Amino acid sequence: MIKLFSVKEKAKKDAAAANGKQQKTTAGELRVQKDISELDLPKNVSLRFPDGNDKIMNFEVTLKPDEGLYKGGAFLFSFAVPSGYPHDPPKVKCLTKVYHPNIDLEGNICLNILREDWKPVLTITAVIYGLNFLFLAPNADDPLNKEAAQMMQQSPAQFERLVAQSITRGCSIGGDYFPPCRGERSS
Known part of the structure; x- marks a missing residue:
């Protein structure tokens, strides 16, 4: 597959050169490829x-x-x-x-490798596996959604019920509505 990207890249450079513009590929683009x-x-x-x-x-x-608790949901990043x-x-x-202790209502994610523990040796694959x-294992000890973390710690059965309900039917929790996000729905 690397050859596919290098062929595409060569075609892109040839097209840019034909238009009189030389398109420069950044180190970041090469690494993402x-x-x-x-x-x-x-x-x-x-x-x-x-x-x-x-x-x-x-x-x-x-x-x-x-x-895990979020089985059956579909989550877009x-x-x-x-x-x-x-x-x-x-x-x-x-x-x-999503009603999750490590994801706030604005979609920010509390994942250490996206912040202080990021290292250049990490890859897109590592981030996907981290998500x-x-x-699989929400962490109530390092929350972005403090209400969800508190519910998870103080009333695990209630937390599980709310997660399942939010995924399948959608529900309001603490004044915020969480629409259904079933995996069989298109994303």
Whole structure:
């Protein structure tokens, strides 16, 4: 698959040269090409390029947990990869409103490898696996949604019931409505 990207890149450069413009590929773009060409996604994860396959610095990932509390849900994430990648982490937002202790109502995600523990050796695959892990083992000790974390710690059965209800039917929790996000619905 690396050859596919290099062929595409050569075609892009040839087209740019024909137009009298030389398009420069950044180190970040080269690394993202490499990361994407080496992706080995689990069956519950899909990748999409809403701006076209040649706009690889912005893409979406849909996660459909197949076990745990969030099983049956479909969660959409946007990835915006900065030009300083891999030295700077990708900016990831959850576009699906979800009742989760580590994801706030604006879609911000509390995942250490997206912040203080980011290292240039980490890849897009590592981030996707990290997101997947958040749905398998939510962490109430490092919350962004403090109300969800408190419910998870103080009343685990109630927390599980609210998560299941929010995924299947949607529900209001603490004045905020969480629409259904079942995996069989298109994302």
